[in-house]
Amino acid sequence: MKLLRVGPPGEERPAVLDDAGRLRDLRSLIGQEADLDGAFFASGQVVRVANALLRDELPLFTGVGPHDRVGPPIVRPGKIVCIGLNYRDHAEETGADLPAEPIIFMKAPNTVVGPDDEVLIPRGSVKTDWEVELAVVIGATARYLDSHEAALECVAGYAISNDVSEREFQLERGGQWDKGKSCETFNPLGPWLVTADEVPDPQNLGLRLWVNGELRQNGDTKNMIFGVVEVVRYLSQFMVLEPGDLINTGTPAGVALGMPGQPYLRHGDVLELEIDGLGRQCQTVGQA
CATH class of the missing domain: 3.90.850.10 (Fumarylacetoacetase-like, C-terminal domain)
Structure with missing residues (x-):
């Protein structure tokens, strides 16, 4: 599974790539304010995302085009x-x-x-x-x-x-x-x-x-x-x-x-x- 974050610096939104290479929005699953950070990994969200992706439950990521910025795939690490x-x-x-x-x-x-x-x-x-x-x-x-x-x-x-x-x-x-x-x-x-x-x-x-x-x-x-x-x-x-x-x-x-x-x-x-x-x-x- 490929997790990523898309958007301007400081405004990135978490997403996942499906098998067809399409961006799927994670906010409906993990929460509007949640992100790919330590809490995400610690709480078992990776398994939830994988299961939701398998069941085709994640909406397509909207409002982005081919030239939109890809940010770092995790929020600023602790170390x-x-x-x-x-x-x-x-x-x-x-x-x-x-x-x-x-x-x-x-x-x-x-x-x-x-x-x-x-x-x-x-x-x-x-x-x-x-x-x-x-x-x-x-x-x-x-x-x-x-x-x-x-x-x-x-x-x-x-x-x-x-x-x-x-x-x-x-x-x-x-x-x-x-x-x-x-x-x-x-x-x-x-x-x-x-x-x-x-x-x-x-x-x-x-x-x-x-x-x-x-x-x-x-x-x-x-x-x-x-x-x-x-x-x-x-x-x-x-x-x-x-x-x-x-x-x-x-x-x-x-x-x-x-x-x-x-x-x-x-x-x-x-x-x-x-x-x-x-x-x-x-x-x-x-x-x-």
Whole structure:
């Protein structure tokens, strides 16, 4: 099932795509003020939506056209937890040793924007970079999980994330990575949240990114050092993951940081991203 939100920023309405690719309105089922947030996932609404969709009980989404904006598929998450250097080829291209345990950093929740919204180069930036990633949306409270099976039960679904990064801020200005990761617009997300039942193996997904039509990243989640369920299990030993939280699980090789000449993003560049079964994103780069 593909859940999404459509409308101007701050006015998005929750919807689901049916098998014919038509938008179905969720408000009649979950309430006029409800949205795709932690409360939605915690209360078992995903099952209700699936059953209503199966019975053809959801009205068509009206008042939108083909050019209407798709927002991020979840409301601003409580927290965004990111895993660094989680692909073998990405660690190699940056000259880093393979980590013995997942490298964890945080990203500000207000970095999340729609999948086709503008990405802004921060003021003073000279090294803004791209990172296509598989994002995991948490659907149930995860606390001291003791198995991969338990971790999988806490996953609501998956989406495409662009973990945009400013490398000078991240690596050359001291302190933690967060300040190179948390600039505004630095987490385009979506277009859909694809529920976990439609992704039987999250470690078998191709992911790709283009800059101005040139393929830069072409990887596969099977090359993760720490797979999705291990990441969820591991994180639950150090923090409580709550419904609606987001995990960015790392990026494959092909970022500007690891390329000859380091061709960082410039105003007017166009980014395109896709992950098998999770849709596509397209962002134009602007200036803050």
